[in-house]
Amino acid sequence: MPIDMSFTEEHEELRATVRAFLVEVSDEQAVREHMSSERGYDRDIWRRLAEQLGLAGLIIPEEHGGAGASFVELLIAMEEMGRALLCSPYLGTSVFAASALLACADEATQKELLAGIASGEKIVSVAWVEPNGRWDLAGIELQARAKDDLWELDGAKSWVLDGHSADTLLVVARTDEGLELFRVDAGAEGLSRELVPSLDLTRKLAQIDLAATPASRVSRGDQTAALEQVLALTKAALAAEQVGGAEKCLEMAVEYAKTRLQFGRPIGSYQAIKHKCADMLVQVELAKSAAYNACFVAAGEEDDLLEAAALAKAHCSEAYFLAAAECIQIHGGMGFTWELPIHLYFKRAKASELFFGDAALQREIVADQIGI
Amino acid sequence: MAEYNEMSDEVLRERTRALLEEAHPEKCDSVTFRRAQYEHGLAWVHFPEGYGGLGLNPRMNVVVYDEITKHSKVVHHDPGEAIIGIGMGAPVVLTYGTDEMKKRLLPKIFSGEEIWCQLFSEPGAGSDVAGLATSAVRDGDDWILNGQKVWTTLAHISRWGMLIARTDPDVPKHDGLSYFILDMRAPGVEIRPLYQITGEAEFNEVFMTDVRIPNSHMLGKEGQGWRVAITTLMNERVAIGGGGSKKKGGGSAPLIKLWKDRKPGARSAAQEAILRDKVTRCYIENELLRMTSQRARAAQKSGNPGPEGSVSKLAHAESLKRMWEVAMDVMGSDALAFEHGYELRRSTPGIDTPRGLAKYQFLRSRANSIEGGTSEIMRNILGERVLGLPGEPRVDKTVPWKDVPRS
Numbered sequence: 001m002p003i004d005m006s007f008t009e010e011h012e013e014l015r016a017t018v019r020a021f022l023v024e025v026s027d028e029q030a031v032r033e034h035m036s037s038e039r040g041y042d043r044d045i046w047r048r049l050a051e052q053l054g055l056a057g058l059i060i061p062e063e064h065g066g067a068g069a070s071f072v073e074l075l076i077a078m079e080e081m082g083r084a085l086l087c088s089p090y091l092g093t094s095v096f097a098a099s100a101l102l103a104c105a106d107e108a109t110q111k112e113l114l115a116g117i118a119s120g121e122k123i124v125s126v127a128w129v130e131p132n133g134r135w136d137l138a139g140i141e142l143q144a145r146a147k148d149d150l151w152e153l154d155g156a157k158s159w160v161l162d163g164h165s166a167d168t169l170l171v172v173a174r175t176d177e178g179l180e181l182f183r184v185d186a187g188a189e190g191l192s193r194e195l196v197p198s199l200d201l202t203r204k205l206a207q208i209d210l211a212a213t214p215a216s217r218v219s220r221g222d223q224t225a226a227l228e229q230v231l232a233l234t235k236a237a238l239a240a241e242q243v244g245g246a247e248k249c250l251e252m253a254v255e256y257a258k259t260r261l262q263f264g265r266p267i268g269s270y271q272a273i274k275h276k277c278a279d280m281l282v283q284v285e286l287a288k289s290a291a292y293n294a295c296f297v298a299a300g301e302e303d304d305l306l307e308a309a310a311l312a313k314a315h316c317s318e319a320y321f322l323a324a325a326e327c328i329q330i331h332g333g334m335g336f337t338w339e340l341p342i343h344l345y346f347k348r349a350k351a352s353e354l355f356f357g358d359a360a361l362q363r364e365i366v367a368d369q370i371g372i
Numbered sequence: 373m374a375e376y377n378e379m380s381d382e383v384l385r386e387r388t389r390a391l392l393e394e395a396h397p398e399k400c401d402s403v404t405f406r407r408a409q410y411e412h413g414l415a416w417v418h419f420p421e422g423y424g425g426l427g428l429n430p431r432m433n434v435v436v437y438d439e440i441t442k443h444s445k446v447v448h449h450d451p452g453e454a455i456i457g458i459g460m461g462a463p464v465v466l467t468y469g470t471d472e473m474k475k476r477l478l479p480k481i482f483s484g485e486e487i488w489c490q491l492f493s494e495p496g497a498g499s500d501v502a503g504l505a506t507s508a509v510r511d512g513d514d515w516i517l518n519g520q521k522v523w524t525t526l527a528h529i530s531r532w533g534m535l536i537a538r539t540d541p542d543v544p545k546h547d548g549l550s551y552f553i554l555d556m557r558a559p560g561v562e563i564r565p566l567y568q569i570t571g572e573a574e575f576n577e578v579f580m581t582d583v584r585i586p587n588s589h590m591l592g593k594e595g596q597g598w599r600v601a602i603t604t605l606m607n608e609r610v611a612i613g614g615g616g617s618k619k620k621g622g623g624s625a626p627l628i629k630l631w632k633d634r635k636p637g638a639r640s641a642a643q644e645a646i647l648r649d650k651v652t653r654c655y656i657e658n659e660l661l662r663m664t665s666q667r668a669r670a671a672q673k674s675g676n677p678g679p680e681g682s683v684s685k686l687a688h689a690e691s692l693k694r695m696w697e698v699a700m701d702v703m704g705s706d707a708l709a710f711e712h713g714y715e716l717r718r719s720t721p722g723i724d725t726p727r728g729l730a731k732y733q734f735l736r737s738r739a740n741s742i743e744g745g746t747s748e749i750m751r752n753i754l755g756e757r758v759l760g761l762p763g764e765p766r767v768d769k770t771v772p773w774k775d776v777p778r779s
Binding site: 275 | 618621628631632648651652656663667671673676678680683687751755756759763
């Protein structure tokens, strides 16, 4: 059955509401201000986003205090946040951590942490990738040790979204049973967290070191399959965010091409520039199809989520980077300056391409999924 | 603009059954059946009564089709060669033709007894069709045609051609064109096959030397040829339709099969990995096109269509070319052979070409980004009509056609 990628009137209303909110709270000046703070986002805006708009718990079931919405609503929110380059822990907390909790965690942990995420009070981050830089599950080496009735973690986690400021970390580690999820709260013994200066200023990353750190095991048994789904869901959502950013870059480029005069006419009247813009449009439209498809798959019953998400992540990454890079080129010298916001999108584009594994890795996943 | 007659599905089904009683597809040939279908107004139900239709909503054509297939194992579909007549000839005759022309031409278009072709492109007028140079000079009740057309599908078996010619070289290019129906058997019309990169000729060149064409065969008024042509071209879009497979993995299936059947041990592991990535890219590109047409359908349904529909021609053409290039790489040195051979011969597209042969497709797909609007023209259209970028300064729009430089 082909997926019906239709949006309802309620969806369009949600889009308009989120866009209006972000225009108010996340204009360029706000982005610059938030990205230069150590936390990396504004707590009041996060609270409003949770309380007024119900976005922090968008995909969290109502029984846990969330909105109980699907990935279709999520894609709308992510696309708009990508456009506005919103500085927030949304990807790490409301998507990645919420999905991990829903897929792997025991009831008590779900009850506590999901409610905290939905209300905007708790920032939860998944600590996944390790210094070896591998995003596939086989790359996770950190071994959890049972000590009496408790567990201890030793090792390091890299590139943890908002890891320096999160209230709780969900650490993926190995037990005798396989891959499992462990909870480590801020302030735990032997836990050190360091903000890493990041390429993408709008998203904060931390290095986490664990030295005999006590942790609670929140899953029961091997979570490999569940974690693969969690990663796919998060990539689908990130792809939607990439589409929003790419669309914005295309708009900025076209706007500039219409108004910038050289040799007596708008540069957009030259085919050299016009065709660049047309190629960007094609890639952005294809990217939108891939991201929407992945999120509609995530929202439904289809079983090809791993393929759909990897495919979307592969293409949306490249489309976003193309749009941001060409946006710089079309703006000429000004595109290269700190003053214009394009470099922020350019950096977000590259960083989000590399996060969760680059396009080549995603294509490898697609190839494995289709059995070639 | 369109107001349709009211008719219930059931009445239309009854009428279809009445047709089947008189002529049944299982018991007569295509021409006989389609003649009767036309007489019953069931050829194209959205055409007016008396012209093969009943003035109904075009959506009701499927009801007729459905009823026929219910009662007959044999279906006399539109004959392949009749596609241009049915898709473009009939609408333009209906819109601009006299009553006499409609009665003379429409039945035989539908029955497939008379094949049509389109004579627009010229050697000097490809992307810039409105710059064409074939001249028509008035002589009494006739016009005298001189010039050459090219890329004419089916010209060699056509009875009629839809032709645009320049009737006034002293006005700007779009204003000096007129639209004619040309009798392809008229003296002075010479048709030659145009052999292409594959060795086949899907197309023709048509040469016209002092060909007489009666003034009554002009469609629309003198100087209005461009407007009439636009009607034809819009119908061409409907006739050709969107590309891309509807099935998951469908578009790239031939490449995937080649990859799975590749010779073992022909490459190093590193080379295999590179090639696998290229194959996967092609699979992804095809999927992106499929998803985009799905999204376009959804957007159309909700009455909110965006640019997703317009990017398809460009994206499709470019990705098809890439796919067949990769197919050649997958075959490796086996692709040095061309088993099909380059025998120079005529062929009818989609009917007798070796479509399954990847090496053939590798050659044929070069035309994807040229025919029906080059990729460069498509980028102009996307840039100007979708993104709203300004056009190039033009040197040909306001000056008399005869003063515009030509190659």
